[in-house]
Structures are given as C-alpha cells and as structure tokens.
Amino acid sequence: MAGPTTEFWQQRFEKNETGRDRGSPSPQLLAWLDSGELQPCRLAVPGCGSGWEVAELAQRGFEVTGIDYTAAAVEKTRALLHGRALKAEIIQADVLNYQPTQLFDGIYEQTCLCAIHPDHWFQYANQLRNWLKPAGSLWVMFMQMIRPAASEEGLIVAPPYHCDVNAMRALFPFSVPNPTIELTHRWQISRIPPKVRSLSSGR
Numbered sequence: 001m002a003g004p005t006t007e008f009w010q011q012r013f014e015k016n017e018t019g020r021d022r023g024s025p026s027p028q029l030l031a032w033l034d035s036g037e038l039q040p041c042r043l044a045v046p047g048c049g050s051g052w053e054v055a056e057l058a059q060r061g062f063e064v065t066g067i068d069y070t071a072a073a074v075e076k077t078r079a080l081l082h083g084r085a086l087k088a089e090i091i092q093a094d095v096l097n098y099q100p101t102q103l104f105d106g107i108y109e110q111t112c113l114c115a116i117h118p119d120h121w122f123q124y125a126n127q128l129r130n131w132l133k134p135a136g137s138l139w140v141m142f143m144q145m146i147r148p149a150a151s152e153e154g155l156i157v158a159p160p161y162h163c164d165v166n167a168m169r170a171l172f173p174f175s176v177p178n179p180t181i182e183l184t185h186r187w188q189i190s191r192i193p194p195k196v197r198s199l200s201s202g203r
C-alpha cells in the first residue's frame with residue numbers, strides 16, 4: 001500500500017505534529033453553515049482528525065459520522081464530543097474499505113484526500129460516491145500544495161499531496177458509468193471558482 005500509514009498519523013498526533021490542525025472548525029465550513037447552504041442532514045466526515053468539524057456539525061443538529069483509521073484521532077474526537085456533551089458516531093476504519101450501513105446525504109471532506117497517496121485516489125473517490133444517496137452532495141476543499149519536485153521532476157511528494165484542479169476533475173468527472181447500478185453517475189460542480197468548490201452527485 002503506497003503512502004502514509006495509520007502508524008505515521010498516530011506518531012503525528014502523539015508528537016503534536018498536526019500543524020494544519022487549527023484547534024477550531026474550518027472557516028469555510030462555518031461559512032457554508034452560516035449561509036444555510038449546508039443544512040442539517042446525515043453527513044460523513046472522512047479523516048476527521050481531532051474532530052473540530054464533527055463537533056461543530058453535531059452542535060448544529062447534523063447526524064454526523066466521523067471516520068478515521070488512527071486511534072489517536074478517534075480518541076481526540078470522542079473526547080471533544082464528550083467534553084461538550086455532543087453526540088456523533090465515530091468509527092475507526094480505513095476510508096478505502098469502510099462501508100456504511102446506511103447511505104449519507106452528504107460528505108464533508110477536509111484534507112483527507114490530500115493525506116492519501118494518489119495511487120489510491122480513484123478508490124477513495126469511488127468510495128465517496130458509493131457512500132452517498134442519489135443526489136447526495138460532497139462538500140470539499142482541494143488542498144493546493146504545489147511543489148517544484150513534484151511538478152518539475154514528477155516525484156510524488158507529501159503528505160499533503162497537491163490536489164491539482166485538473167486531477168480533481170478526473171477524479172470527480174461529470175459522467176461516470178457505474179456498471180454496478182446500471183446507471184450513469186454524475187458529479188456536478190455547483191459553484192466555481194472561487195477558492196472553494198462544492199460538488200454534488202446525481203444519478
């Protein structure tokens with residue numbers, strides 16, 4: 001399996017080397033919530049890390065499932081929820097294999113994709129698609145991490161892996177035949193540019 005392992009992330013948490021952890025929910029998530037674009041629903045948060053977004057969503061009435069394969073992340077998220085008397089389902093699982101028992105209305109993806117080696121991106125994108133109900137929506141920010149060694153020498157450097165916009169379009173294309181359900185699955189980018197994109201899927 002290419003890329004970082006759960007042991008890698010566990011060490012990051014143990015050594016407090018979680019530099020991108022703001023200690024609070026993402027401003028973009030708050031913007032989507034405050035604008036009413038993202039309404040309470042059954043929502044998955046893959047790679048939930050310390051759980052700031054899970055707690056915010058639970059606080060605002062979402063039925064949230066946080067998924068992370070690292071023990072420290074799961075413990076931190078559960079402790080945060082417990083400390084605030086909030087409820088959410090927190091599952092320790094690899095997002096590349098996890099199968100929900102019930103499909104989701106939405107997925108909030110924040111820096112899990114960029115933590116996964118690009119060799120596994122199609123598998124991950126398929127997973128996200130299969131977790132969603134028909135016409136479910138994916139709320140995502142694509143980490144822009146341009147690195148000379150990657151763009152000039154073709155090396156795979158990271159995490160975080162650079163989520164090039166063209167690569168993201170290849171991952172979440174407008175039309176994907178899905179032989180399993182004998183339907184065509186479509187990702188529709190609902191708003192471009194600005195710095196943030198929200199994708200919705202319809203079958």
Ligand SMILES: C[S@@+](CC[C@H](N)C(=O)[O-])C[C@H]1O[C@@H](n2cnc3c(N)ncnc32)[C@H](O)[C@@H]1O
Pocket residue numbers: 006009020021022046047048049050067068069070073093094095096110111112115116
């Ligand atoms: C860069 S951190 C982001 C954490 C959080 N989303 C945030 O924005 O602060 C990546 C997280 O994804 C988790 N992760 C990475 N690959 C994963 C996988 N294959 N399955 C489940 N969790 C994964 C790591 O354990 C880590 O908690």
